[in-house]
Amino acid sequence: MTRRLTQGLAAAAIAGACAVSLAMPATASGHGPDSSGKGHGFDPTIPIQLLSYNDFHGNLEAPSGSGGRVVVDHKLDPTTGLPVDVTVDAGGAEYMSTHLKQLRKNKWSSFTVTAGDLIGASPLLSAAFHDEKTIDALSMMGTDASAVGNHEFDEGSTELLRMQKGGCLNDGDGANNQNSCPDGAGTYKGAKFAYLDANVIREDTGKTLLPSYTVKWKGGIPVAFVGLTLKETPDIVTASGIKGLKFEDEVKSANALVPVLKRRGINAMVILIHQGGNLPKEDWKGPDGKTYQVNPSYNYVCGKGGALAPDSPIIPIAKGLDPAYDAIVTGHTHQSYSCNIPDPKGQPRTVTSASSFGRQITETTLPFSLRTLDIVRSKVTTRDVIVTRDVAKDPKMTSLIASSQEKVAPIANKVLGTITTDVTKTQNAAGESPLGDLIADAQLADPSTVTGGKTPQIAFMNPGGIRADLPFAPDNGSVTFGDAFTVQPFNNYLVSLDLTGADIYALLNQQWNGTNAASPKVLQISKGFTYSWSAATKQVVPGSVKLNGAAIDQATSYRVVTNNFLQGGGDGFAAFTKGTGVYYGGLDIDGFAAYLQKVSPYTPAALDRITVQ
Structure with a gap:
């Protein structure tokens, strides 16, 4: 049974690659089939594009102040002689949506995922509508799956289930400055992406609150995404919001799913976890020849002069996760990094985080082998993309934001x-x-x-x-x-x-x-x-x-x-x-x-x- 399934996957992948090769030329970056390859006239590894973000926190509008800037470089202040951050303005759903579309262009196998905290601790424009508009926007952007973050529990587990499944609250039409379904009864349809929590267990049933994983197919290739919530969630959310739930060990919960996925013939597996790492100050050599300690820039890369702080909670988790997992998308700490942390067999494995508030997207390329039907970990690459505001606005996002602004204006502008x-x-x-x-x-x-x-x-x-x-x-x-x-x-x-x-x-x-x-x-x-x-x-x-x-x-x-x-x-x-x-x-x-x-x-x-x- 498994052999027939994997043979079918290979055939589907081959067919998909051949179809794409007609419209997509080979590229040096490895983002397309290579016609110089052997066998079927293409490279035996097919690139899977993984676009990830985290900790959006309802920032539909471009965030302002320090929350809307990304550090891209450093310079010496001519007055003080000390280093200062060079930043660019970033974020905003109108720009994020456009960047995602541009990144997916000509990519035949692309997934968009997130490590949680999409909602909660949100600006008024989102919170006034119980974050329904944020879920709508991120669904429209093509998000495929997300881990559940601790802030997804801000209004309780019942509200989290509503975020996934849809429906309206009878909240008094604006009581406490909130209004569910402002466009009319039944207008909130729920998330079109899958919220995942493999380690959040209901005490009454012994089952997970939401699905542990989802398998998504793009271009004939299946990839499994497993979602995890940090086990310390009970320490950082209101107790009433998680009543009746247990938060189990992340590593144990994820590793238990590996044989389940393998029995389904799935070898490409990605972890989405709402837990992350912290960054120490970064060494920067100024134009005066001196080395300074500065704030890390957005393209912080472990192994190239940098490393996560040794007490980062993601490090022991990453080291304990089964080697079958090919990449780890993290969040929670609002940091920007791309690192390799060895798996239990000592092999390097990509661990990424894309800052917060929609200011950054991480693009990870996962080469899928048509021989092993698995990811070739040694060839995985990543790059960070700042959500700059120099691109055209997505008109659908503009319309959604404008409508929400109109409805919330009497409250917000007081x-x-x-x-x-x-x-x-x-x-x-x-x-x-x-x-x-x-x-x-x-x-x-x-x-x-x-x-x-x-x-x-x-x-x-x-x-x-x-x-x-x-x-x-x-x-x-x-x-x-x-x-x-x-x-x-x-x-x-x-x-x-x-x-x-x-x-x-x-x-x-x-x-x-x-x-x-x-x-x-x-x-x-x-x-x-x-x-x-x-x-x-x-x-x-x-x-x-x-x-x-x-x-x-x-x-x-x-x-x-x-x-x-x-x-x-x-x-x-x-x-x-x-x-x-x-x-x-x-x-x-x-x-x-x-x-x-x-x-x-x-x-x-x-x-x-x-x-x-």
């Missing part, structure tokens, strides 16, 4: 207040940021969390929940609701609770320890709360934790406010779950918007709440 300068999420050496201060102060001031006469005294905000800067508008520094939503797009609820002083010490120490040891997460704190921490011990300095100048008493209870994500122990902050007297208030974005109106015009204060020794 001016909340003004700022006198950029308010950024960039953290100083101690971990404090101007925007973090502003958001924490807004949480503390929100009256919706006051209950039983208890008013919060301290606010905590997770840095990962601050998604963008507040840039100074060229006209008068105005800040709109759309601007504010881009900063805080999760629609989390503010929650007040009682923590003891001992709990607060434990909470602060969890910023650099436990699950945060490899990637510290310094919480942003409200005005009047201060402390110092030791860079040597990664611990809070005893006695330094103070509220309005008075030392925190570890035996005393304090009323704090945070968001429901942290209150549930998210981001590794288990100390929050020790809280008592839990009370849910309003949405975080509403509190932020109200505070901006109250403090306008706003000027950031000195960063003096957190100090490091």
Whole structure:
């Protein structure tokens, strides 16, 4: 049975290659059949094109600020003599769609895949419609398959299933600034691509929430795509969103599928995983002959003067995945890289990531052997393509965006207040940021969390929940609701609770320890709360934790406010779950918007709440 199937695949591939060779000349780059080959008059390996992206996060419009730029080179600043990044503007669905079409042109076997977080933490234009418009756009772009990312669970597993299958929500026609199916009942049809999660298991059935894999055929060649969600998802999403689900080991889940796929006669296999690597600073030799440490550029290549940071979570996963997998498409860390990480047999294997927000596409060429009906790993090549904005806009994307802009305009364009300068999420050496201060102060001031006469005294905000800067508008520094939503797009609820002083010490120490040891997460704190921490011990300095100048008493209870994500122990902050007297208030974005109106015009204060020794 398997022999007949593989013989059929070979015949289909040969027929497809011969058909294409009539319309497509041989090329030196290897993107077409080579008429100088032997046997059937073509090269025995046929190039499969794999186009991949990740972490789109609903960025239908071209992202602005640092989120819309890609580092392409470096130069020396003539004033300071120090290196600065050379960047280009990138991203936007209108341009991304055109780039994908151009890349696929004359490619007879092309697949478009992604490593997850297509939705969630999205700008208002997408989030206002429950990200339905993003799924529509990415379907229209020809996406074939995607891993499920942690942000796909932002509105819960039931909502994720709706994203795949379609249907409308009865959400009150705009309640909480959201509106499902704005074009009419039944207009959201679901994703035309396959969401995959081989390691997300329903506790009630023991089966995966969504399919583990999909087999796609293009040009007569079948390729299997296996999707994986990072197993740490329970630590970084709201607990209620994943209730009843287990997140199992990525390597074990993927390797168990290899014999299943081989029994189907499938040899070409690709992993799509929402987990990734981190990049260290890159060596750059300036025109003055000196070597500097600079931010990595978009075409960062491991093995050519660079390498992933040794604590990158994707490294042990890549080293453990079965050698049958031919390539690994990654995401989650929003980095740009193309690397080779050895498989369990010591053979190099391509591992890629294409930045985030639709700013980049990775093109991987997988030579498919007509003799072995498998990928020739030694001949796999990759290249990075920036989604530049110098190409024609796809009119279908333009129409989709314009329609959404019209519907969301009354909400998005409401001016909340003004700022006198950029308010950024960039953290100083101690971990404090101007925007973090502003958001924490807004949480503390929100009256919706006051209950039983208890008013919060301290606010905590997770840095990962601050998604963008507040840039100074060229006209008068105005800040709109759309601007504010881009900063805080999760629609989390503010929650007040009682923590003891001992709990607060434990909470602060969890910023650099436990699950945060490899990637510290310094919480942003409200005005009047201060402390110092030791860079040597990664611990809070005893006695330094103070509220309005008075030392925190570890035996005393304090009323704090945070968001429901942290209150549930998210981001590794288990100390929050020790809280008592839990009370849910309003949405975080509403509190932020109200505070901006109250403090306008706003000027950031000195960063003096957190100090490091």
